[in-house]
Amino acid sequence: IKRIEIMGVPIDAVDMTEAEAHASAFFEQESLRVIYTPNTEIVMAAQQDKILLDAIKAADLVIPDGIGLIYASRILKKGLKERVTGVDLMGRILSYCNQQEKSIYILGGKPGVAQQACANIRARFPHLKIAGFRNGYFQEYETDQIIKEVNQSCADILFVGLGAPKQEKWIYQHRKALETKIAMGVGGGVDIWAG
Numbered sequence: 001i002k003r004i005e006i007m008g009v010p011i012d013a014v015d016m017t018e019a020e021a022h023a024s025a026f027f028e029q030e031s032l033r034v035i036y037t038p039n040t041e042i043v044m045a046a047q048q049d050k051i052l053l054d055a056i057k058a059a060d061l062v063i064p065d066g067i068g069l070i071y072a073s074r075i076l077k078k079g080l081k082e083r084v085t086g087v088d089l090m091g092r093i094l095s096y097c098n099q100q101e102k103s104i105y106i107l108g109g110k111p112g113v114a115q116q117a118c119a120n121i122r123a124r125f126p127h128l129k130i131a132g133f134r135n136g137y138f139q140e141y142e143t144d145q146i147i148k149e150v151n152q153s154c155a156d157i158l159f160v161g162l163g164a165p166k167q168e169k170w171i172y173q174h175r176k177a178l179e180t181k182i183a184m185g186v187g188g189g190v191d192i193w194a195g
């Protein structure tokens with residue numbers, strides 16, 4: 001992966017096909033791989049948020065989910081290819097999970113939203129497995145239990161939709177405890193799949 005920097009924030013110069021290929025390969029790895037989908041706002045936020053910046057630096061795939069990043073890359077001649085949105089990549093990953101019969105866990109959204117998203121995803125991709133879901137409104141003390149539930153579900157991928165930068169920090173903070181193959185920050189992606 002060719003990794004460039006925009007204002008000190010690493011971004012991978014991948015197009016959608018490459019992003020999908022990397023994500024698919026992550027399912028075959030032994031330990032957790034992390035995918036983030038920053039837009040211009042997140043790059044700006046990372047200027048003043050050391051934990052967010054550290055989180056992005058530690059990620060395995062960072063796709064340019066913002067046309068502003070592509071414009072900045074053109075001006076600075078950094079070599080980003082095209083905008084790759086988190087929602088689109090999530091769709092490609094779900095399709096891959098359907099083909100390979102992988103299992104997913106969705107964490108995020110208001111009560112009922114992750115469940116509805118799972119129902120819609122199941123209808124569209126009948127061969128993937130719904131390992132579990134949970135709303136994204138919980139207290140700090142509940143986190144250990146949530147991670148335990150995710151791990152016990154044996155999900156291959158955890159989609160985390162807590163909004164940015166909360167989801168990036170949450171994944172970063174708990175990356176050593178998570179036993180899924182992939183954790184991906186999806187922002188409002190859970191709401192979109194819920195329709």
Ligand code: UDP
Pocket residue numbers: 107108109110135136137138161162163164166187188189190191
């Ligand atoms: N969200 C959540 N827990 C929180 C805060 C937000 O689950 O503590 C969810 C919210 O319900 C929505 C998603 O995170 O589904 C994205 O929120 P927002 O639109 O604020 O973030 P963005 O899409 O800009 O990253």
